[in-house]
Amino acid sequence: MGHNHSHRKESLDLNGEVNFDHFQILRAIGKGSFGKVCIVQKRDTKKMFAMKYMNKSMCIKKDAVRNVLREQEILQQLEHPFLVNLWFTFQDEEDMFMVVDLLLGGDLRYHIQQGVKFDAERIKLYMCEIALALDYLQMECIIHRDIKPDNILLDEEGHVHITDFNIATILKDGTLATSMSGTKPYMAPEIFLTDQDEHRGYDFSVDWWSMGVCIYEMLRGKRPYDIHSTSSVNDIHHILTTTTVHYPSSWNSSLVSVLKHLLALDPQKRTTDLQRFLQHSFVADVDWDAVLNMKIKPSFIPPKDHLNCDPTFELEEMIIEAKPLHKKKKRLAKQGSKAREVDEEVQSRLLNLSEEFVVYNRDNANKVKDVVVQESNGHAEDEDAVEDVKTMQETNHDRKDQAEVTGPT
Structure with missing residues (x-):
């Protein structure tokens, strides 16, 4: 489905925040309670990921906003070889996105x-x-x-x-x-x-x-x-x-x-x-x-000649889905000039959700860690680069402070 996502070259700000345009959508592979999952490729690095996307209005309707924001908050703290690790989060007016490790062996x-x-x-x-x-x-x-x-x-x-x-x-x-x-x-x-x-x-x-x-x-x-x-x-x-x-x-x-x-x-x-x-x-x-360190070879290696998941997910995305992901950009451009028919309360909640959402970039987070290590070892060679990373770190902290999400345990 994603091979036809775009036939023209798009100008991307690869130094800015990661967003939907930085990924090529390849195919749908699953769905959960509050979102769907597809395989994507990052356009600059060509690295493959899984991208989970959750419709904001649906999350509000199902009272799932707190769960989604809490999941992102938790995953930003974690990194382990036996977890599915989070790499990026971003949003647009329709959806919230989480880009994570791609695991092709099936559940x-x-x-x-x-x-x-x-x-x-x-x-x-x-x-x-x-x-x-x-x-x-x-x-x-x-x-x-x-x-x-x-x-x-x-x-x-x-x-x-x-x-x-x-x-x-x-x-x-x-x-x-x-x-x-x-x-x-x-x-x-x-x-x-x-x-x-x-x-x-x-x-x-x-x-x-x-x-x-x-x-x-x-x-x-x-x-x-x-x-x-x-x-x-x-x-x-x-x-x-x-x-x-x-x-x-x-x-x-x-x-x-x-x-x-x-x-x-x-x-x-x-x-x-x-x-x-x-x-x-x-x-x-x-x-x-x-x-x-994953040095022990598993006795079972998943088949590589097919996706180890239900193939109906992709058919649903292409045929049944009312707002298919691969047509998102064209759809948002069309509705941008129209007055959106959303009641005042829902509009207010959508606005609050957008403000609470925390953008995350593990690549940037790792740069921060590297600079901290360099500074502690006295090896920070580029003062401008250090200041840039410090600014980025402070911005991320400010966003997290503004979007602190707590809930019942």
Whole structure:
């Protein structure tokens, strides 16, 4: 769809803020609750990314603005090999954009549905990579709250990366989260208990439970508990307290031991951090430096002869979508001369959203880090460049201060 995005050369200010014109739209690859995702190529560097775009009016209508801004705020703080990292954010009058790492190996949900066999060695590497990501998030005081196969993507070599921080939250100073957040089949028991006022709250341990559910589902093709999105909290409580999880006798015994500790109903008895995870015999032979540096070759490499996702996303974008992305520029130019038929309240909220939105550029953020390191080492050679970066840093801080977004945990 994006190959016909433009037949003429466009003048781009490559030294200015990154915007929609800096990318060539290639094809749609997915959609979520509040946005869609397509493959893009940055015109100057030719580097490929995934670009998630969220319609502002729809976000306001679905009361999702706080989630979107909080996700961007969190991702700007993070960088890890087993996360889907954020590179750029920008906006126009219709949409908010997030440009992130492109992972072409498909999500684990897709591979489970394709009937791919997950053996113990493959599971071990996945568990170790996810555990390192969860440990990093915990050090950054972040609970993901939606760890599930749909949100674990594979890269072209088969390594896993956690994505979608739409309902993540920040916990500091021993505070607990209390909101009913997540996808029910993967939510830890204490989240439901908190909702029923039978628990004070929950912490990072809920993500480790969710990992346990994912691993079990990969191995067996179904989840350990028969919980669905339509299940009531009372039904879920009954299922969790009356079901005995079945572990087939053919499974590796040390792997079963890890799963039992991840799926402990009581978070006090659960494996809930990297230190406890390291104590399991199943991972006793793991070279953790090699895992972190992606030196261990995955036993499964996703097929490269096709996109590992549902092909209907692109058809929907081309045929069904009322405002297709590849026609955005022409559409905005047309409506620029027309009075927009938006009621006063929505217009006001759109204006507030535009003001709260924080533009982000990881390339610039990395330049700031480099200059700080150079200054600390006494190696800042170009005073003008240093001043430019300082100005850029101060501008970014001002924007973040103006757009500080907080919400219930």
